[in-house]
Amino acid sequence: MDTLTALFYVFSFVLVFxxxxxxxxxSPVSAALHxxxxxxxxxCLWMLLKxxxxxxxxxxxxxxxxxxxxxxxxxxxxxxxxxxxxxFWKHFPVAGLIGAVIAVEMAFVLLRGxxxxxxxxxxxxxxxxxxTKALGIDLYTNYLFPVQIAAVIxxxxxxxxxxxxxxxxxxxxxxxxxxxxxxxxxxRLRIIKVAAQVEMPAAADTSNNGGQA
Numbered sequence: 001m002d003t004l005t006a007l008f009y010v011f012s013f014v015l016v017f018x019x020x021x022x023x024x025x026x027s028p029v030s031a032a033l034h035x036x037x038x039x040x041x042x043x044c045l046w047m048l049l050k051x052x053x054x055x056x057x058x059x060x061x062x063x064x065x066x067x068x069x070x071x072x073x074x075x076x077x078x079x080x081x082x083x084x085x086x087x088f089w090k091h092f093p094v095a096g097l098i099g100a101v102i103a104v105e106m107a108f109v110l111l112r113g114x115x116x117x118x119x120x121x122x123x124x125x126x127x128x129x130x131x132t133k134a135l136g137i138d139l140y141t142n143y144l145f146p147v148q149i150a151a152v153i154x155x156x157x158x159x160x161x162x163x164x165x166x167x168x169x170x171x172x173x174x175x176x177x178x179x180x181x182x183x184x185x186x187x188r189l190r191i192i193k194v195a196a197q198v199e200m201p202a203a204a205d206t207s208n209n210g211g212q213a
Contacts, residue, residue, distance in 0.1 A: 008048055015041040032070055039063045053132040 018038035025031040039062045046055035129137070139147055 004048060008045065011041050011044050011048070015045065032067065036063055036067045039067060050131060052130070053135050056132075 015038055018034045018041060021034040022031050022038065025034060039058055043055040043058040043063070046052075046058065
């Protein structure tokens with residue numbers, strides 16, 4: 001067994017263990033940390049397979065942005081663990097069946113799929129390039145139109161998300177800093193003169209006191 005094969009099995013074991021801990025950890029913070037470990041280990045596997053672009057994208061997008069943000073949100077929120085874990089064993093058989101089907105499909109593709117596919121030989125000038133550079137040239141030459149469509153869809157999604165965030169709802173309470181800065185003393189404090197009231201003793205109490213005397 002060479003070094004690359006040994007590293008592949010080590011990273012695969014760590015990845016499976018981290019993925020198992022994601023779904024079995026009692027603490028959401030621990031589950032998020034194990035998910036970060038799973039993504040980092042998967043990027044190492046991509047590096048072993050000479051897919052540098054996928055490894056870098058996995059680390060930058062998922063580990064560096066999405067999972068860190070998710071971890072901070074989980075740590076700041078007061079999450080009820082008992083309510084989250086309710087119904088876990090109820091849906092576990094269905095989840096296990098789906099996971100087994102996915103594992104069988106992946107095993108079938110890995111064992112039989114690559115042998116039946118006739119890969120086209122790469123051009124000599126493209127074969128000399130790095131993996132990331134060759135992928136970039138292929139994306140922005142042969143697949144330029146789909147890339148532009150995906151960019152437009154993402155731009156529309158970003159604009160829609162900003163519009164939904166900035167909309168004013170009737171049931172939301174917020175502060176306007178500009179109005180707070182322009183406020184005056186008369187707007188903050190108002191003095192109202194109220195006439196003094198003196199409570200007079202009741203007539204019944206006076207008569208009762210006189211009778212007792």
